[in-house]
Amino acid sequence: MIVFEDVTKDYKGGNHALKHVNLRIRKGDFVFVLGHSGAGKSTFIKLILREEQVTSGRVLVDGLDLSTMKKRKVPYLRRRMGVVFQDFRLIPTMSVYENVAFAMRVTNIAEDKLKKRVPYVLGLVGLADKADRLPDEISGGEQQRVALARALVHSPQLIIADEPTGNIDPKLSLEMMELLKAINSVGITVVVVTHEVALAKRFGKRIITLDHGVVASDTAPAPMEDDEEVAAQ
Amino acid sequence: MKWSSFRYLTKQGLHNLRANRLMSLASIGVLTACLLLTGIAGLFSANVNSLVEYLGDQNETVVYLDQGLSDEQLASVDQTLRSMPGLAAVTYVSQEEVLETYKGYMSEYADLFNDFEEDNPFHANYRVVLEDLNQLDEMIAQLEQIDGVYSVSAPTQLSSVFLTIQRAVTYAGWALVAVLALVSVVVISNTIRLTVFARRKEINIMKYVGATNGFIRWPFFVEGTSVGLISGLLAAGLVIGAYALVVNKVGAMSGFWGPILGSCLLSVGQVWPIVLGAFLIFGVIIGSIGTATSIRKYLEV
Numbered sequence: 383m384i385v386f387e388d389v390t391k392d393y394k395g396g397n398h399a400l401k402h403v404n405l406r407i408r409k410g411d412f413v414f415v416l417g418h419s420g421a422g423k424s425t426f427i428k429l430i431l432r433e434e435q436v437t438s439g440r441v442l443v444d445g446l447d448l449s450t451m452k453k454r455k456v457p458y459l460r461r462r463m464g465v466v467f468q469d470f471r472l473i474p475t476m477s478v479y480e481n482v483a484f485a486m487r488v489t490n491i492a493e494d495k496l497k498k499r500v501p502y503v504l505g506l507v508g509l510a511d512k513a514d515r516l517p518d519e520i521s522g523g524e525q526q527r528v529a530l531a532r533a534l535v536h537s538p539q540l541i542i543a544d545e546p547t548g549n550i551d552p553k554l555s556l557e558m559m560e561l562l563k564a565i566n567s568v569g570i571t572v573v574v575v576t577h578e579v580a581l582a583k584r585f586g587k588r589i590i591t592l593d594h595g596v597v598a599s600d601t602a603p604a605p606m607e608d609d610e611e612v613a614a615q
Numbered sequence: 616m617k618w619s620s621f622r623y624l625t626k627q628g629l630h631n632l633r634a635n636r637l638m639s640l641a642s643i644g645v646l647t648a649c650l651l652l653t654g655i656a657g658l659f660s661a662n663v664n665s666l667v668e669y670l671g672d673q674n675e676t677v678v679y680l681d682q683g684l685s686d687e688q689l690a691s692v693d694q695t696l697r698s699m700p701g702l703a704a705v706t707y708v709s710q711e712e713v714l715e716t717y718k719g720y721m722s723e724y725a726d727l728f729n730d731f732e733e734d735n736p737f738h739a740n741y742r743v744v745l746e747d748l749n750q751l752d753e754m755i756a757q758l759e760q761i762d763g764v765y766s767v768s769a770p771t772q773l774s775s776v777f778l779t780i781q782r783a784v785t786y787a788g789w790a791l792v793a794v795l796a797l798v799s800v801v802v803i804s805n806t807i808r809l810t811v812f813a814r815r816k817e818i819n820i821m822k823y824v825g826a827t828n829g830f831i832r833w834p835f836f837v838e839g840t841s842v843g844l845i846s847g848l849l850a851a852g853l854v855i856g857a858y859a860l861v862v863n864k865v866g867a868m869s870g871f872w873g874p875i876l877g878s879c880l881l882s883v884g885q886v887w888p889i890v891l892g893a894f895l896i897f898g899v900i901i902g903s904i905g906t907a908t909s910i911r912k913y914l915e916v
Contacts, residue, residue, distance in 0.1 A: 431823065460825035471820045475634060485824040490617045532824065 383409045383540055383571045384430060389439035391425050391595075399425035401595040402439070406603070407573060409539065412566040414582040415575045417592035423575045426592065427544055431465065432456050444539060461489055464533025468545040470525045472517040478504070478528050479513040485532045499535060507531045507561060523554035530561060540571045547581055559585065624830065628837025635810055635838075642806040642842045643849070646901065649799030650850035650894050653792050658858060658890070660788020662880055667781040669879035671748050671774065672703070678758050679738040679765040682710075689739075692763045696741055701754055704744040713737040738765055748774045796897070804905035807839055811909045818913045828914045835906045843902025847894035854890055859883045 384407040391400040400422045407413050417423045428434040429441050432448045441448045444462050451459065464485075472481050483500045504510050507527040509520075517525055526546065533541055543562060547555035559574075559581070566572040576582060582589045588602040632639050680692060696705050708716075714735055718725045731737075745754055751774055758767045811818070821831045866877045 454827070457822075457825045457827045460823060465823060467823075471816070471823065473817050473820055475817075484821075487620065487623060488821065488824055488826040488830060490620050492617075493619050493623075536825075 383407050383411070383444060384573070385440075385442040386429075387440040387442070389429065389441060390437045391422075391429065391434065392437045398595055400429075400592075403592075403595070403597055405590055405597055405600065407571065409571055410566070410569050412563070412572045412585075412587045413574070414585075414587060414589045415573060415592060416577070416579060416582045416589050418577055420594070421592040422595045423544075423577070423592060425595075427465070427542060427575060430463070430542065432459060457488075461536060462538055463540040463542060464530075464536070464538040466526065466529045466533050466541070466543040466546060468548045470517075470529040470549070472525055472528055472532075474517050476516075477513065478509060478515050478517070478520065481517065481528055482531045482535050485535050489536055491536075503531045503535045506534065523550045523557070526550055526554075526558060527561070530558070534565065538570070540573070541565060543572070543574045545576055546574060547576065547578060555581070620830070621833075624833040625837050628834035629841065631834055632838050632841050635813070638806070638810045638813070639838070639842060642803060642810070643846050645802050645806055646799060646842060646846035646898060647850045647853075649795055649802065650846060650898065651853060653795040653799070653897075654850060654854040654890055654894065656788060656791040656795060657893075658854065658881075658886065660784055660791070661886075663784040664781060664788075665881055666876065666879045667777055667784065669875070671777045671781070672744060675742040675744055676751075676755070676758070676767065676769040678741040678743060678761075678767050680740060681763050681765045682738060684739075684763050688763050692741075692761060695761050696743065696758075699757070701746050701750055702743050703746045704742075706742045708740050708742060710735045710737050710739045713740070748778055799897075800901055800904065803842075803901050804909055807835075807842075807902075807905040808909035810838070811835065811906075811913060815913045818910070822914070831914060832907070832910060835910050836903055839902035839906030840899050841902070843898030843900070844895060845898075846902075847891075847896075847898030850898075851887075851891040851894040854894075855883065855887045858886060858890075 384405075386403045386405045389400055389403045390398070392398050403422075403426075415423060415426060425434065429436060429448070430443055432441075432451060436449055439449075443459065446459060448459070473484065476484065479500060482503060483496055486496050486499065501510060501513065504513055507530050509524060509527055509531065512520055512524060517528065520528070526549070530541075530543075541562070543558075546558050546562070550558070562572050562574065563585070574582075588600070590600045591598045678696070680689070684692070693707065696702065714728060714731055714737055717737075718728045721728075743758075745751060751769055751771060755767050755769050755771075758764060818831055862880055862883055865873065865880055867873075868876065
């Protein structure tokens with residue numbers, strides 16, 4: 383699902399965020415990407431979203447080579463994945479329903495499909511009764527679940543959660559992780575990016591540790607597989 | 616774009632217009648003010664132009680004829696003048712008519728002129744109006760060439776004054792309109808930039824969930840053009856209303872300038888379609904250009 387081939391990313395000003403990173407995350411995996419601040423986690427996410435481009439090397443997502451991808455194709459790349467940001471990034475003027483529906487509207491989907499899908503996804507994250515609220519009127523944990531619902535609504539094959547436990551209390555963190563596990567159980571690849579070692583270890587899943595821009599350890603490196611070939615773009 | 620998306624985004628744009636009421640009002644206010652100034656400058660210049668043109672038309676060139684021309688010679692001159700290109704009006708004034716005119720001017724001394732009845736010293740003449748005062752010198756030369764023409768008297772000094780005024784007013788008017796238009800573009804794009812800046816987070820989020828640039832732009836575009844349309848309508852209404860008032864007041868004016876201004880001010884009927892059309896087009900263009908330029912920066916995510 384995600385392949386980093388000898389990826390180096392330098393920012394202007396001489397900040398070497400990632401150095402010769404090789405990693406492979408297969409379809410259906412549940413992976414923690416662990417690291418302190420400055421380890422290169424944010425850059426890792428930005429490269430997958432193609433917010434940034436590699437300095438050298440190659441990033442493949444779902445068979446698409448991001449280094450050769452045209453700018454106007456980027457929105458379509460982002461529709462293949464769902465991202466739950468640390469700060470949730472909900473639109474404060476839109477209701478919970480609209481925030482989730484919005485991610486579907488972007489893909490030109492018909493209104494009647496949207497009317498079925500949005501309540502269903504809100505139900506999955508346990509927010510069916512808060513659809514009309516504004517983000518400010520619900521708790522942090524609930525806001526995060528709205529963000530998750532938004533990430534899920536267009537049925538992506540990949541969910542990336544950026545510090546999912548950063549802005550909410552420990553009990554809610556566990557609930558969030560359970561939700562992510564449930565999502566993974568239906569075959570969706572889940573990548574959790576975090577700095578919390580304890581959280582990562584608790585679930586017994588694969589942990590890729592980044593340190594100063596390099597892969598310091600990988601508990602279960604994925605072997606090279608045929609299905610990671612570059613798909614026609 | 617699908618019809619449902621188009622409808623949704625257009626609705627969203629109009630919703631934003633209402634949701635960001637204060638900003639929308641500020642934009643509309645600024646744009647309306649600029650359009651007002653532009654419109655007033657344009658109308659003023661157009662009317663001064665029309666006035667100068669009117670006054671210019673009042674300046675006749677007089678073509679004096681030789682005395683004692685036969686009827687055939689007179690007919691020939693008449694034909695030459697009337698078929699000459701570049702003349703707007705040709706009027707014949709006979710010797711007798713000239714004498715009568717002078718008698719009229721000096722009615723108290725009318726008796727003195729009686730002697731002239733027998734031996735009229737005046738020259739019969741043609742009063743001609745030139746289509747284009749710029750051609751005055753060439754026309755004079757041409758007229759003097761005609762057989763039977765004694766002399767040509769033209770208001771060369773006066774006409775050059777009129778031409779200068781006309782040119783100055785036209786240039787100044789256009790310069791003023793151009794400057795005000797530029798100011799409007801800058802101010803409006805700054806105002807829209809503020810709106811966009813206030814919503815940069817929203818735009819950012821849209822980018823992350825996979826919105827295309829067109830999808831993000833459309834509501835802003837709708838917002839910008841709506842601001843332009845509303846401002847255009849408002850400004851056109853105000854300018855045309857005020858202009859109608861002015862025309863009315865001037866029409867009712869008495870004295871020397873009243874009738875002159877009354878006859879050469881552009882009528883409201885002539886003015887309103889141009890003002891309305893220009894304002895709407897101008898407003899929409901500025902609104903959309905302002906949006907397009909101010910949003911670009913935030914689409915680079």
